[in-house]
Every structure is written in C-alpha cells, then in structure tokens.
Amino acid sequence: MQSVLTIGEVSKRSGVAASALRFYEERGLIASEREGSGHRRFSRSVLRRIAFIVFAQRIGLTLDEIGDELAKLPADRTPSPSDWEKLSAQWLQRVDERIAELQRLREGLTGCIGCGCLSFEVCWIANPEDRKGRAGPGPRSWV
C-alpha cells in the first residue's frame, strides 16, 4: 500500500478518468504534488475527496458548489470524520427534497397522466395545495 499514487493509479482506484482528475485539479477540487519529472503524485487522502465529489455530483451539486463545500474542510490537518459529516449534513435536506419531488412526479405519472388531466389546467393530484398560483403558470406543481 503505497503512500503516494500516480494519476493513473488514482484513476483506476476511483473510476474517474485521468482527464477528469486533471480537470478537478485545475478547478481546485483536488491537489497534487509534483515529482522532479513534473508528474503528479497524489496522496491517498485524495481518494476520499474524489469519493465525496462523485457522491455530491450524484446528489446534484455542481462542481462549483462542491468546491465551496470542500473549501470548508480544514486546510491545516487531515479532515476527520466529523469534518466530513458537517459538510454532508446540509445535503440531507437537499436529497430529501429531490426524493419528494420524484415521488410527486411518480404520483403524477400514475395519477395525472393516467387520469387524463396532465395539462396546465387544475389537477388536484398534481397540484394538491394550489402551488401553481405562486409560481406562475406552467407545470410547476410537480417541479
């Protein structure tokens, strides 16, 4: 178990393409040292960081947002589990919202479309609390 990794090794272990890793580095999401040759050497801790990035992307954050989050980690020491936990805690709400939206969409799928009311007219299934009003016209009820 080596303590530093080449970009190819990181790529293999993380499943993220080397070109993407360079891109992340350019964006400041991950960091590397350089050997005399100019080749990147990543510390093993970058793997956790990358895992976090991939995770956050699946949740729906942009790389910019992820960068902001990662910037909250302590720079002076290796992030502890509780450091990571702080970052992720706020995402729970986001995930829950997205799950709720999908469940609304799911109901629309079985309810609205099936019942023939999929339209911008009033539908009590898609629009249970008359949300449509505040968001303006459109199918905002599920959105």
Next chain:
Amino acid sequence: MQSVLTIGEVSKRSGVAASALRFYEERGLIASEREGSGHRRFSRSVLRRIAFIVFAQRIGLTLDEIGDELAKLPADRTPSPSDWEKLSAQWLQRVDERIAELQRLREGLTGCIGCGCLSFEVCWIANPEDRKGRAGPGPRSWV
C-alpha cells in the same frame, strides 16, 4: 377559450420560453400551423404535450428520448388518456430506480460519511451486496 394559440400565449400558459418552444418545434417535439403572416398557431393540445415534455425532463429523460416517446403517440388522432398512460408506464421503473439511488445516497450521507468510511475501500453500508466488484473500482455502490 380560443382554439388556437400564439407562441406567446403558449409560453405564458406553459411557463416555457418562446425560444424554447421554437427549439422544441425544430426538434420535432411539438408542431404548429402557420398563418399567412408566417406566425405560428398552436392547437391547445400542444399544452399537454409540453406538460409531458417538462414532466419527462424532470424525471431525467433527454429531449431525444422524449422525442422517441412522443413519436409513439398516434399521429392520426388526438391521444387518449390511455395513450399517455402507455408512455408513462415505463417511466415508473426509472423514477423508482432514481428514488432508490437517492435513498442509497441518503444512507451514505448519514452512514458512510459520518462513520468515516467514505472512501473506495469496502464499506458495508455503501456496499451492502458487494456491488462494487462487478462495476469496477470507484464509488459505484451508491451510484
């Protein structure tokens, strides 16, 4: 209640920008007649079609996929509720999968990151059935 609508009216009623509507028409997702002036006239039924497009996008389909779906509707008659239902039935699985993924991610959020095992190493929470193996390295377990 007019039977045909201008692009501006459709835009207002659907909440979709006129430029987007032109784009959808170019892509073959919606259709319009033209007046002598060259101005588009949309039938009211386009609203349902647009609702479907917006809906499908939120579920995660691309415009290409949506186009394929819409192409399955009967061209010779106004689509019936059951026509719409046929299209949407297959999406249920897709929505369910995405919901399941988010729920897995949610568990990772409270479990893996909190417990400090967010990494590419084995984690029984993120990787309950050793899925990692078949998908190669990487945080595929939540993905």
Next chain:
DNA sequence: ACTTGACTTCAAGCTTACTTGAACTTGTAG
C-alpha cells in the same frame, strides 16, 4: 539503446438545452 506505456501541457471540441442578438415583418391600439 530501444521500445512502449504513462505522463505532461495546451487548445480545441463535444453534448445538452437553450438563450441572445441582429435584422426584419406583422399585428394592434390610439
């Protein structure tokens, strides 16, 4: 020494889903 594979930078290209701008025509209210 030589070959091959892995690495480097930099610029340009790709995909999706639109938006924006320019230049122009139509429709409507006063």
Next chain:
DNA sequence: CTACAAGTTCAAGTAAGCTTGAAGTCAAGT
C-alpha cells in the same frame, strides 16, 4: 398613420463537465 409590442429566421453564444488531439517528456522492461 404612427407607435410599439410581438412575431420571424438564422447564426452565434452560453454553461457544465469533461474528452480528444497534438506534440512532446519520462519511466520501465529487454
């Protein structure tokens, strides 16, 4: 008739998240 809002086309731009290609360097095996 005159504004002015709303419509038209077409080309180009935007944003995110990378990928690809060119041209060259470095490292490892034989």
